[in-house]
Amino acid sequence: MRVDFYQLGAAQPDSVIAAIAAKLVGEQQRLLVVAGDEGLLARLDRQLWDQGAASFLPHGLAGGSDDAAQPILLSTGTDAPNLARNMLIADGEWREAALGYDRAFYLFDEATLEGARLAWKLLAGREGIERNYWSNEDGKWVKKA
Structure with missing residues (x-):
């Protein structure tokens, strides 16, 4: 299982999430x-709808009748009724349930840096x-480790 830690820096989380989601859907x-923050999920929901006709990302907020059919499911919980094998942690709060997926994307910023460091150490070995x-450096992702 692979865990990718993304230190956002100046990057906007909504844009990073949309880019990762687009790649996976492709x-x-x-x-x-x-994310534990329903406001963040609502903002992300709007952004994914606003990608434009050429780049619409099919998705839904968890709790609907079509959860199982959604390529991208936005949720406060860690269960994947859409049978996703990829989890993206959008709020910087590590969830051990991510280890049950094939791949996890863990986004964090300055406010959640200590939690990310702890998760990195706990996963070592x-x-x-x-x-x-x-790490996002001048708008480009640079692999640090």
């Missing part, structure tokens, strides 16, 4: 986006876990 993969650390 690869015919499903994604569960998790665990069998079957590949960690990658990416």
